[in-house]
Structures are given as C-alpha cells and as structure tokens.
Amino acid sequence: MIGDRLARYQDAGLLFFRLGFGLGFLFFHGWGKLSGGPETWAGVGSAMEMFGITFGHTFFGFMAAVSESIGGVLIALGLFYRPVCALLAFTMFVATVRHFVTGQGTPAHALKNFFVLVGLMPLGPGRYSLDAWLSSRRASLRERAAAGPETVGS
16 A cells, blocks of 8 residues: 555655665765775775785776775766676675675675665666666657658757
8 A cells, every 4th residue: 555655756766775875885985995096906906815816906906996986976876777786796795705704894784785786786777867868868869760850850
C-alpha cells in the first residue's frame, strides 16, 4: 500500500541518494587522496602488492584517488553511471582486501560501499540524471532525423 504510493518518488529517491553518496565519496574519500600528491598516491597504490603487482604504485594510487573523487562527482550527476559504479566497486574491493590482509582499520565501510555500488549498477541512475537526459536527447535527434531533413533544422 504505502510502497505503491511511494513508487512514484523512486527517481527522486535515487537522485537524493546519488547526491549524498557521490559527494560523500568526493569529500570523505577522494579529495584528500587526490590532493595528497605523489607520496599519498604511492601509499594508496601499494595495496596492489597484495595482488602481485609490485610496480606503478603512484599510478594505481592516483587512479584510486580519481575514481573516488571524480567518480563521486559523476555518480552525483548520474553521468557514465554504470562504468563509474564498476570502477568504484573495484576500488572498494581492493580497499576491503587491504584491510583484511594488513589488519589496519576495519574493512566494514569499504565492503559496504562495494555491495552498494554493485547493487546500484543494475538500477541505473534514474530519470533525474545526465545519462537519462543525454539518452532522451539522442532519441529525440534520431526521431527527427528519421522524420526527414525538413525537421532536423527546426
């Protein structure tokens, strides 16, 4: 009953969630790593040693910082939503494994974020997103192009 009435607010709920979750990633996870510079990136990237990758720590740390900061902004905007969720889920997987292996900190937060991101991928960003806007714009352009050249310029 109540669920039926609330279903019409699903897209607004996704927008609210995306804004909080995405901007939270930017400010609480990514920005400090991104602005930390090469030393911070090398420290973060050293987590790849657990997978036998003993080179490129600065690169991998930088990529983690970018995925958490720029990825957070893209999630908030709903742009490139599914690929960004996948990149962030991978980053959270590595963070979870690092916490388990090193015993430093708790893996709970990274593990929860991993499951949230994997769960969000099939849901999509919702109607109030740049992905949805761009998709509808492309469909509109295709319809106008299919209607004939006289409607393309109008």
